[in-house]
Amino acid sequence: MGKRKIEIMDTTLRDGEQTSGVSFSAAEKLTIAQLLLEELHIDRIEIASARVSEGEFQGVKGIMEWAANKGYTDKIEVLSFVDNGISIEWMKKAGAKVQNLLTKGSLNHLTYQLKKTPEQHFNEIAQAIALAKENNIETNVYLEDWSNGMRNSPDYVFQYLDFLTQQPVKRILLPDTLGVLIPSEVFDFVSTITAKYPNTHFDFHAHNDYDLSVANAIEAVKAGIHGLHVTVNGMGERAGNAPLESTVAVINDFMHDVDINVKESSLYSVSKLVETFTGYRIPANKPIVGDNVFTQTAGIHADGDNKNNLYFNDLLPERFGRKRKYALGKTSGKANIEKNLQELGLQLNQDDLKLVTQRIIELGDKKQTVTKEDLPYIISDVLDSQSYEERITVESYVLVHAKGIRPSTTLCLKIDGEVIEENAQGDGQFDAFMNALAKIYKSKKMSLPKLVDYAVRIPPGSSSDALCETIITWTNSGKEFKTRGLDSDQTVAAIVATQKMLNVVSV
Known part of the structure; x- marks a missing residue:
C-alpha cells in the first residue's frame, strides 16, 4: 500500500x-x-x-x-x-x-x-x-x-x-x-x-x-x-x-x-x-531555523561528533540548508576548537591547542561569545605571547574616567621582580596609563619607545562583541615595530599590546 x-x-x-x-x-x-x-x-x-x-x-x-x-x-x-x-x-x-x-x-x-x-x-x-x-x-x-x-x-x-x-x-x-x-x-x-x-x-x-x-x-x-x-x-x-x-x-x-x-x-x-x-526575529533556540539549534557548546559533544557522530540525531543541519557549528566559550574543550580549526583549514600542536583553549575559556568566563572568525586572532595573540620572556608585567591598574574629572590611572608594574607603583592623569584612560608608565621608566632611568600609531578593530567576519584587537606601532632607536593586544575591552587590549612592547624592547 x-x-x-x-x-x-x-x-x-x-x-x-x-x-x-x-x-x-x-x-x-x-x-x-x-x-x-x-x-x-x-x-x-x-x-x-x-x-x-x-x-x-x-x-x-x-x-x-x-x-x-x-x-x-x-x-x-x-x-x-x-x-x-x-x-x-x-x-x-x-x-x-x-x-x-x-x-x-x-x-x-x-x-x-x-x-x-x-x-x-x-x-x-x-x-x-x-x-x-x-x-x-x-x-x-x-x-x-x-x-x-x-x-x-x-x-x-x-x-x-x-x-x-x-x-x-x-x-x-x-x-x-x-x-x-x-x-x-x-x-x-x-x-x-x-x-x-x-x-x-x-x-x-x-x-x-x-x-x-x-x-x-x-x-x-x-x-x-x-x-x-x-x-x-x-x-x-x-x-x-x-x-x-x-x-x-x-x-x-x-x-x-x-x-x-x-x-x-x-x-x-x-x-x-x-x-x-x-522584522519578527526568530528566537535563537527555535527548532530547525533558530541560530543556536545546530550549535554544540559542550566540548564533550564535539569530541563525540569526532568519534562516530555520537551526538547527532536525525535533525541533520544539511537537510535544511544549514551547517553544524561548534560554539566557543567557557564550556569549550579542545575538540570544539579543533572542529572550528578544521573548518578554517588550521592545525595546532597539542601544547599550542591547550593554550588557545585556556584563552577561550578565559573569555567565556567574562560571558563573551567567541566566533570561529575570532580564532586566528586568538591563536596569533597566544602564540605571539610565547615569543619572548616576560620580564615586565602589568600587575594591576585602576582606570578612572568620570564626567568633569581628567582621566587618571594608578599603575602597578613589576620589572625583574621589583614592583613599582605610579599615578598619572591624561587626555584619556590609555593616555593616563602611558603617562604613569613614563613616570616609572623615568624613575628607573629606562627609555620608553614612542607610540606612533594606534588602530582598533574587531576581527573581520566576527559577528560577536567578544574580541577587540588593538594594534600599536612603536618606534625605538629609529626602528618601527608593532605589537597587538586582544581583549573584550578596547583599553585593556591596548594595555596588553603595551606590555608586549615592554618585553620586546627589554630583550
Whole structure:
C-alpha cells in the first residue's frame, strides 16, 4: 500500500500577517508567494482576506497575475465571508479562484455573534457557495471555533457537517481557532469526523497558545486528516500558528506512512527572508531555523561528533540548508576548537591547542561569545605571547574616567621582580596609563619607545562583541615595530599590546 498524501497549506500571508505589528507590502507578498510555491513546493497558500484594503487588493491582484502565467491559480486561496456576494465580487476583480469561506463552527459563536439559527446560517452558506460556483470560484469552508464546537456543541457540528458534505465544496477546514485543544482531543475529534465522512477532504488548522500546535497537527495526521495549515516561523496572532519548519521535520521523521511535497533544504532560506521582511526575529533556540539549534557548546559533544557522530540525531543541519557549528566559550574543550580549526583549514600542536583553549575559556568566563572568525586572532595573540620572556608585567591598574574629572590611572608594574607603583592623569584612560608608565621608566632611568600609531578593530567576519584587537606601532632607536593586544575591552587590549612592547624592547 502506498503512502498517504497530506496537503500542506501555508497561511503566512493571511493568518501569519495577523502577527502584531506585521504587514507585508505587495512586492513582499509576491516574493514570498513565489518562494512558497516554487522553492518550497507548498501545495496551497492562503494569501489574504477579501475586502480588507486597497493594498490587500493590489497584492492579491499581482500574485494572481503571476499565478495565471504559471498555472498556479488553483493553489492560491483567499479568506472570504458570508456577505451577500461582496467577497465574491472582490475576488473576481482580483482574479482569485479559490475562496476559504469563514463560517461558524460552534453554536456559541453562531448564537451570540451572529444571533442566527443553524438553519438561517446554513441557508446563507448555501447561497454563498452557489454564487461562487456561478462565478467559477472553488469553495473550501472554515468552521470557525470548531474546537470549542466539538467540546461544547457537537450536535451542532455534526448537523452542520451533514449539511456541508452535501454541498459542492472541495475541502472542509477545521480550525482550533483559540488554540485550546490537547493532542488526545485532536485525535478523538478528527478520527470521529474522518470516519463519519470518509469521502470528504478535511484540513486541520492549529494555533500555538499552549505550545501544542505541532503535537496537535501530528495527532490530526494520525487521525486521518488530509491537509494541515502552517505558517513560516509559526507566525500568527497571539502565540502564532503551527510552524511550517517543525511540522515538516516531524512528519518526515516520524510519520512513515505519510508523504508531503515540501522541500526541506529550502526551509531555512525562506524562514530568514520572512524574518527580514517582517522584522519578527526568530528566537535563537527555535527548532530547525533558530541560530543556536545546530550549535554544540559542550566540548564533550564535539569530541563525540569526532568519534562516530555520537551526538547527532536525525535533525541533520544539511537537510535544511544549514551547517553544524561548534560554539566557543567557557564550556569549550579542545575538540570544539579543533572542529572550528578544521573548518578554517588550521592545525595546532597539542601544547599550542591547550593554550588557545585556556584563552577561550578565559573569555567565556567574562560571558563573551567567541566566533570561529575570532580564532586566528586568538591563536596569533597566544602564540605571539610565547615569543619572548616576560620580564615586565602589568600587575594591576585602576582606570578612572568620570564626567568633569581628567582621566587618571594608578599603575602597578613589576620589572625583574621589583614592583613599582605610579599615578598619572591624561587626555584619556590609555593616555593616563602611558603617562604613569613614563613616570616609572623615568624613575628607573629606562627609555620608553614612542607610540606612533594606534588602530582598533574587531576581527573581520566576527559577528560577536567578544574580541577587540588593538594594534600599536612603536618606534625605538629609529626602528618601527608593532605589537597587538586582544581583549573584550578596547583599553585593556591596548594595555596588553603595551606590555608586549615592554618585553620586546627589554630583550
